[in-house]
Amino acid sequence: MTTWSSHVTHTGDHHAPEGLRTRGTVIVVPGRGETRATYARLGSRLAYDAYRVRVVDPPPTTSVLTVLTALAAQLTEAVEGITAERQDGLPRPLVLVGADLGAAALSALLATASPHDVWWPDGVVLAGLPATDAREDASWEDELDVRTSCPTHRGVLTGDERVRRGALATALPQDLLDAAYANTTGIPHLLLTGDADPLADLAAITGAAKTLPKARLAVVRGAHHDVLNDLQHRSVAAEIVTFLEALRENLVPAVTVETTTW
Template sequence: MTYSTDHHAPEGLRTRGTVIVVPGRGETRASYARFGSRLAHDAYRVRVVDPPAADPAAVAPFLDALARRLSEAVEGVAAETPDGLPRPLVLVGSDLGAAGLAALLASGASEAAWWPQAAVLAGLPGHGARAAGRWEDELDVRTHCPTHRGVLTGDAAVERGALAGAVPRELLDAAYASRAEIPHLLLVGDADPLADRAAIARAARTLPKARLTVVRGAHHDVLNDVQHRSVAAEIVTFLEALREELIPAVTVETSAW
């Protein structure tokens, strides 16, 4: 059985790194086809994996299953070329995927095959945050991008109502308590009704190397909302800076806006 979808760098270009994407509640790999293709176009090797089927309320088994899924993904990409895995390796998670990655990184298992050089955490949910109502109400919480709303609605594998239940407290406690020393990019929409902005800001301050980016007008599915081009550009900027010890290639010297 296939548990991943792949996006490759354009032929003839040197691959600049590997990105493994973990979806959130109710989402499928198809939810990240646009996102994966965009990063791949910038010469990054992208693999989108299925979230683990384990119940996140049982935190230890859930994190073990997530670690196995990441290891399989990394080992599969590494086996494709004689030079092994294109690095840096960056893990990207959204919603439950972000919470799971943060909690897993808190374990400090730096010798694991899946251990990354950086992480992108998008749409970390707050404690007890949930979205009840009809499918149209859930879509409004997720995204106002008409294209992505169509992707979610047209995908029979998307679990409607998945946001009606909150992410387990123990998992979120572990996620927000992480002190993993790798660089983190935290992304949150300023119109995300499931986000706890104060908790995310505290996490950004307590992580040793973190950048918090707030996306104006974006909702919970911050990687797939109307601002998806700008969000992808922010992530590519982060990936490129990571290759240069977090020194950005472009800085603004003067500007009238």
């Protein structure tokens, strides 16, 4: 009998419900100042749809070499760890999800890494890709306003003592951002950005999407920088699940609209 509940083995790990076949693997890379707990809601939601989810720690904001080396090591450890716990190997497709720094680092890493790496994904989600490298805010409330208008998410960030306040004022290396926007890797990309994100440049993100061989850009109405965790998080999670399911069918969508009057 199927039990409709996901379970967490440790912080950042979310499993598909018991009795269901796991449909794929998702590894989430947080952004500046965030922790694994920041993505507990997203991880649980994707797990309920029978995906194995692991949230790793955000990479350091130092030199590009340090960022990419640390991220590659984290992804390798995550993939090898999930593979080792299963008799049937890693559930595919493997999709990497990055937010803010995580998105920039993933995009830059894909541009320089090898498809033979153990963590090489079948698809990638880049959320809240920043077009500016830093923002100086006067208070924690100012930073929260940049991040989200969702009261639940604001509470999660405020209540987590490990969240680094003022992190959005930490500059990302410019060459990391340059490499992220120059990525032309041929794997499928889903780009997510909020139209109320003060750190985003929609024109730049649109240009980056157009240079990718397989890319879908989704703009979330009213969403701020933490597009995965803002008020529209249910619709954003549904967009990610649609992407995951399409990957299982060679990017052929399961649902198409024949006609509509709204």
